[in-house]
Each structure stands twice: as C-alpha cells, then as structure tokens.
Amino acid sequence: MSVPAIERVLFTEEEIERAIRRVAAEISAHYAGRELKLVGVLKGSVFFLAALARELTVPVKVDFLAISSFANQKGAPGMVRIAKDLDDSIEGEEVMLVEDIVDTGFTTRYLLQHLSGRGPKSLALCTLLDRTPRRIVQVPVDYRCFEIPDRFVVGFGLDYKQLYRNLKYVAVLNSEPATEI
Amino acid sequence: MAAQRLECELVTEPDLAKMIAAEFGDSIRIPDLAWRPLTVSILASLGAARHVVVCCTGAELFSGHLGASMLRLHVVAPESVRLANLMQDCRLDRAEAKVRLRQMEAARALIRKRRYGQKISRPTDFDLVLNARRLGPSEMVDLLEAAVKSQGLLDSGPLTATDAAEVQFRVRLQLARFGIVPPKRPTVEREEVGDRKEFGHPSEQVFANLLDFYGIVWDYEPRSFPLQWDKDGKVAEAFTPDFYLPEFNLYVELTTMKQANVTRKNRKIRLLRAIYPHVNIQVFYQKDVQDLVTKYGLPERLAR
Numbered sequence: 001m002s003v004p005a006i007e008r009v010l011f012t013e014e015e016i017e018r019a020i021r022r023v024a025a026e027i028s029a030h031y032a033g034r035e036l037k038l039v040g041v042l043k044g045s046v047f048f049l050a051a052l053a054r055e056l057t058v059p060v061k062v063d064f065l066a067i068s069s070f071a072n073q074k075g076a077p078g079m080v081r082i083a084k085d086l087d088d089s090i091e092g093e094e095v096m097l098v099e100d101i102v103d104t105g106f107t108t109r110y111l112l113q114h115l116s117g118r119g120p121k122s123l124a125l126c127t128l129l130d131r132t133p134r135r136i137v138q139v140p141v142d143y144r145c146f147e148i149p150d151r152f153v154v155g156f157g158l159d160y161k162q163l164y165r166n167l168k169y170v171a172v173l174n175s176e177p178a179t180e181i
Numbered sequence: 182m183a184a185q186r187l188e189c190e191l192v193t194e195p196d197l198a199k200m201i202a203a204e205f206g207d208s209i210r211i212p213d214l215a216w217r218p219l220t221v222s223i224l225a226s227l228g229a230a231r232h233v234v235v236c237c238t239g240a241e242l243f244s245g246h247l248g249a250s251m252l253r254l255h256v257v258a259p260e261s262v263r264l265a266n267l268m269q270d271c272r273l274d275r276a277e278a279k280v281r282l283r284q285m286e287a288a289r290a291l292i293r294k295r296r297y298g299q300k301i302s303r304p305t306d307f308d309l310v311l312n313a314r315r316l317g318p319s320e321m322v323d324l325l326e327a328a329v330k331s332q333g334l335l336d337s338g339p340l341t342a343t344d345a346a347e348v349q350f351r352v353r354l355q356l357a358r359f360g361i362v363p364p365k366r367p368t369v370e371r372e373e374v375g376d377r378k379e380f381g382h383p384s385e386q387v388f389a390n391l392l393d394f395y396g397i398v399w400d401y402e403p404r405s406f407p408l409q410w411d412k413d414g415k416v417a418e419a420f421t422p423d424f425y426l427p428e429f430n431l432y433v434e435l436t437t438m439k440q441a442n443v444t445r446k447n448r449k450i451r452l453l454r455a456i457y458p459h460v461n462i463q464v465f466y467q468k469d470v471q472d473l474v475t476k477y478g479l480p481e482r483l484a485r
Contacts, residue, residue, distance in 0.1 A: 080394050103476065106395040109350065116357040123354060134472075136463055137397070137429060138346040152472045160475065 006171045010153055011146060013168040016128075019145035020048075023126065024055030027096070027143060035059045037093045037120075041111060042066035042084060044100035047157035047165065048128040048145075052098065063087055067107065080110055086118075095120040099127040100157040102144075105137030112139060128156065129170065146170075183322050184234040187329060190227070194237045197223060205361060213295035218355040221247065221348060229345035229430060232335060238289055239297045241306045247348065250340050252332055254325055255302060258313035341461070346429040384437050384470055385423055391473070392426070400425045406460070408452045420449040422462055432462040437470055 011019070027036070035058065040049040042064050053060050066084035095115060102108050108125065116123050126143040133150040148170075154160050155167030164171075184191035192200075200223045201211070211219060221243050227233050228250060241253040258266075260282070267278040290300040304310050309328050311321045329335060340348075380386045380401070392399045403425045409418040422432035434450065436443050443466065450464060465473070 079396060104473075106391070106397070110395055112350075112354060113357065116354040134465075134469060136426070136431065136433065138350055140347065140351055150469065152475060 005174045006154075007174045009169050009171050010148065010151075011156075011170040016145070016156060016168075016170065017051075020051050020128075021055050023143045023145050024052055024057075027052075027126065028057040031058045031094060033058075034094055035061065037061040037063060037090060037095050038098050039086065039090070039095055039115065040064045040098045041100075041107070043165065044157045044159065045098050045128075048100050049098045052126070061088075061093075063090075065111070067110065080107075082114065089118070090115065091119040092121050094122045094124075096124045096126050096142075099125065101129040101131060101148075101153075102127045102139060102141055103131045103134050105135050105139045108139045109137045129153065129158070182318055183325055186322050186326055187232070187234065187335065189232040189234045192224070192227065192233050192235045192237070197235075197237055211361075212359050215356060215359040215361055216296040217242065218352040219361070222352045222356070225340060225345045225348040225352070228340035239293055239302075241302060242297050244306075247340070250334070250337075250344070252309065252325075252329055252334055253307045254328075255304065255307040255310045256313055256321060257310060262313050341459070346431070349428075381423070382435070382437055384435055388424065388433075388435055388470075388473075392424070397426060398428055400427065406453050406457055408449060408456065418449075420453050430461060432460060434462060434464045435470055436464060436466050443467075 063086045065086050068081045068083045124142040128145045130144040130147045151172045153170050154164035154173050155170045159165045201219050244251050264278045294300045402421050405419040405421040407416040407419050411417045422434045424433040
C-alpha cells in the first residue's frame with residue numbers, strides 16, 4: 001500500500017496545546033460549578049478529548065460511541081447506525097460532543113440528533129478542527145480550536161487509512177495525482 | 182394593513198397553529214414549552230422563502246433564533262382605546278367590554294407564562310414600541326415601514342438558506358427533548374431517483390448512496406436555471422446542479438474534471454450566483470470528491 005507523504009505541518013504541537021488550553025478555559029468558565037460529560041467519537045476524537053479533558057477545571061465524565069462506517073457496508077449502503085453505544089445514560093446531564101473534525105456535517109448532525117433524543121440537560125459541540133468550506137449540513141459548533149482550509153489533513157487523531165493518528169501535530173497530506181474522466 | 186403595505190405574507194397565531202398541525206401532524210400533543218421551537222421552525226421555513234409579518238403572542242422572543250432578520254414591533258394603547266376598539270369590534274357595551282378585556286389579558290398572560298415563562302412582555306425585547314393613544318393605524322404603519330427600510334430588511338432578501346438550515350437544526354435538537362420528531366421531510370419518490378435514475382457519473386451514484394446512508398433526502402437534477410437568453414427570449418444557456426437537498430434548501434454540484442478544465446463550469450456557477458443570489462449551492466471539485474473518497478472509504482475507482 002502506498003501512503004501519501006506529509007506535505008506540510010498545518011498546526012504544530014505547541015499551537016495545538018495553546019488552542020486546547022484556550023478552548024478548555026472557555027468551556028471551564030461556561031460550565032463553572034457544574035459537571036460535564038464529554039462524549040467522544042471513536043476513533044478520531046480520542047486524542048483531542050484526552051488532551052481537552054486534562055485542561056478542564058470542571059468535574060468531567062467521559063464516554064465514547066462509534067458509528068457504522070459507510071466504507072464497511074456490504075452491497076447496498078444501508079443506513080448509518082450506532083456501532084458502539086454510550087456505556088451510561090446521559091439523561092439530565094450537561095453533555096458535550098467532542099469531534100476531531102467537523103467537515104460535511106453528515107456525521108456530526110447524525111450524532112447530535114441521536115444524543116439529543118437521549119434527554120440531556122444540554123448538548124454542546126466542541127471540535128478540534130472545523131472545515132467550513134466543505135460544509136453541506138449546517139451544525140452548531142460551540143467550541144473550535146481551529147478553522148482549516150479545504151485540505152485533507154492528518155494527525156492528532158485524524159487518519160489516512162487508519163495511519164497518522166498518532167502524530168503530535170496536524171499536517172496536510174500530499175495530494176494524490178488526479179486522473180481526468 | 183402592515184403586511185399589505187410591506188407586500189409581505191401575514192401570519193397570525195391561528196395560521197401558525199394550522200401550519201404546525203400540517204407540518205408535525207395534527208394528532209401530536211404539544212407541550213407548552215415546545216411551542217417556541219415549533220413556531221420558530223415554521224417561521225424559519227417561511228422566512229427562507231419570503232418576507233412575513235408575524236402577529237403572535239411572544240413572537241418577540243423568537244429573535245434568539247431568528248436574529249437580525251426580525252424587526253420586533255409592539256403596539257400599546259391606553260385602556261380607554263382598547264375598550265373602545267372592543268366595543269366597536271365585538272358590539273359590546275362598556276361594562277361587557279371591560280370584562281372581556283380582563284379575560285383576554287388573563288388568557289394571554291397565562292399563555293405567555295406557560296409557553297415562555299413570563300406573564301408580560303418587556304419593552305426592551307422590542308425594536309419599536311408605538312402608542313395608539315395618538316397614532317392611528319396608518320401612521321403606525323408609516324413608522325413601521327420607515328423602520329423596516331432603515332434596517333434594510335426588505336433589501337437583504339429573506340432569511341438565507343444557510344441561516345434557515347442552522348435554525349432548523351437547532352430547533353430539531355430542542356424538539357427531540359419533547360419527543361417530537363422532526364417535521365416530515367420533503368418526500369421524494371426514492372425509486373425514481375435512486376434505482377431508475379441514470380447518473381451522469383459513477384461519483385454521483387456514490388454521493389447519492391452517501392446521502393442515503395446518512396438519511397438525507399435528495400433529488401437528482403430537479404431543476405435547470407436559465408443563465409442566458411437569446412434576442413427572442415429563449416433560453417440560450419442553462420445550468421443544472423447535480424443534487425438538491427430539500428431539507429437544507431441546498432444544491433450540490435460534483436465536478437470530477439481536472440481543475441484546469443473547470444473554467445467553463447465555474448463561469449456558469451458564478452452566473453448562477455449572480456442571477457439567483459438566493460440559490461444556495463455547494464460545489465465539490467475533483468479534489469473534494471477525492472477527499473470524500475478517502476474520508477468515507479468509497480470505492481476509489483469511482484473518484485477517477
């Protein structure tokens with residue numbers, strides 16, 4: 001398998017740390033005196049959620065869910081579904097969905113609708129990266145570390161065919177040569 | 182009178198109740214606190230298509246959702262004027278009118294309290310407060326019209342499709358807490374757009390599958406937009422976006438040509454945006470389609 005190379009670093013480790021501290025301070029101020037449940041989406045948000053949780057000063061609970069992948073569908077694509085559900089109820093809790101990236105908005109919209117149906121006291125959205133140029137479905141992003149241009153990025157949880165998640169920085173991946181149809 | 186002067190659609194409280202029943206089903210029991218998101222959902226749908234004048238208890242409190250696209254007007258009047266109006270409109274004597282006025286005030290306060298948590302309206306929640314003691318209806322409409330013009334509300338067009346979609350999404354999240362399912366999506370005959378439709382390119386079939394996967398209703402090439410006309414007025418050039426997503430009032434165009442070869446299409450899209458500024462279109466170029474292929478693990482051959 002050929003793996004495209006890194007073209008350039010978009011956000012360094014230090015820049016990411018600074019942005020996470022800034023967002024964590026905003027969240028801590030908003031939820032002061034309250035308890036917050038962070039809900040991460042496997043697998044991409046694990047790295048960001050862990051870094052964010054460490055910077056928060058309010059009491060934090062953590063839970064994860066995963067959704068079925070479009071790529072893994074055999075034959076007809078079917079419908080998106082929860083592949084790994086939350087371990088605990090979120091009813092009456094202050095919940096924050098933590099995403100690595102909000103892109104087209106397809107996945108985030110589905111997850112927000114799913115979570116809101118579980119009766120949380122409040123539901124917010126926090127993302128490491130917000131790629132607004134590619135948005136199809138509008139979703140309310142409450143907290144974001146970075147807005148990014150319309151480039152394919154990897155690192156800090158974001159993958160290319162499951163690789164690169166462990167990079168400490170966010171980088172632009174080299175474009176593959178395109179063929180005209 | 183205001184709606185007529187401003188050439189807007191008038192939406193009253195009974196109209197809203199009918200629209201909510203039509204949109205969400207007339208058999209649902211609406212909790213009082215769900216009234217606000219339900220009404221906002223209806224107004225966002227209407228506001229994306231045309232300008233409206235809304236006459237409804239507590240409408241000034243919708244500005245949190247509908248923002249600067251609203252101008253909030255409150256008309257107050259001394260009791261003597263209100264009694265006179267009631268006596269005239271309902272053919273009541275003064276004593277009967279007084280009783281009726283108290284009943285109406287109590288009923289309105291109860292509705293406000295239940296739906297919005299406050300019995301009376303606050304002047305600071307309005308942009309314009311007019312007193313009918315001296316001003317007649319026509320003078321008040323003059324002032325309203327001037328305020329609408331000074332805010333440029335009629336020049337800026339109705340609520341943008343993007344803003345409306347944002348409002349609808351937030352509203353749906355709130356409604357879910359009341360167990361109210363989102364409005365019935367615009368119906369599309371799936372068998373006509375899915376299986377029997379001939380797509381222009383395999384990437385369009387994959388994109389359609391992706392939309393189906395996330396439960397997003399779509400239509401394929403439902404509308405052509407004339408871009409140029411000949412001297413006889415016949416359409417000389419038109420543009421037909423690949424997809425229309427009715428839930429978001431959004432057109433999507435997939436471009437799988439090389440960037441260097443998309444100049445003609447870009448020109449058409451620029452023309453489309455200039456001639457039809459309220460049409461919301463998202464363009465996916467070859468690079469974007471390839472990124473989707475990578476992100477969602479689509480069959481790679483379809484991107485080429």
